Amino acid sequence: MRDTWRKNWLRSIRELSALDWQSSLWGESNNPHHSYVEYIESYIDDLALAEGYASPLSQGFVSNDEVEAVANLHKTVKRYHEPSSPYDHSSILADPLWINLTKIAEATRQSLLSLLIDREEIEILKRTEPEYP
Numbered sequence: 001m002r003d004t005w006r007k008n009w010l011r012s013i014r015e016l017s018a019l020d021w022q023s024s025l026w027g028e029s030n031n032p033h034h035s036y037v038e039y040i041e042s043y044i045d046d047l048a049l050a051e052g053y054a055s056p057l058s059q060g061f062v063s064n065d066e067v068e069a070v071a072n073l074h075k076t077v078k079r080y081h082e083p084s085s086p087y088d089h090s091s092i093l094a095d096p097l098w099i100n101l102t103k104i105a106e107a108t109r110q111s112l113l114s115l116l117i118d119r120e121e122i123e124i125l126k127r128t129e130p131e132y133p
Contacts, residue, residue: 017105026089
């Protein structure tokens with residue numbers, strides 16, 4: 001369970017950091033995963049992070065250093081509110097607050113890359129193409 005959770009966590013962070021993927025996929029792809037709503041749900045709901053990182057930390061899914069590395073991103077995701085609708089991809093992608101969130105996600109991705117030692121986890125964060133077609 002830990003390995004699956006971590007892989008999904010890292011994929012989610014990578015997706016949040018990839019403004020280029022978002023711009024080309026949201027509203028364009030036939031895959032329902034490629035949307036703002038799904039990216040947020042994948043991070044908050046699917047990973048059970050609505051209450052933060054206390055549970056994954058206590059279960060050994062993440063380290064203290066990793067929690068520290070994602071703290072700003074997590075706070076920013078939780079505080080973000082769409083400019084109009086969660087389904088209005090154009091307004092979200094043009095929103096300076098969203099653009100800033102993706103930059104924070106990129107900084108988080110880089111921080112995590114410096115902490116990880118597992119080759120597969122590193123490859124997830126280095127992925128240059130979206131995982132879901």
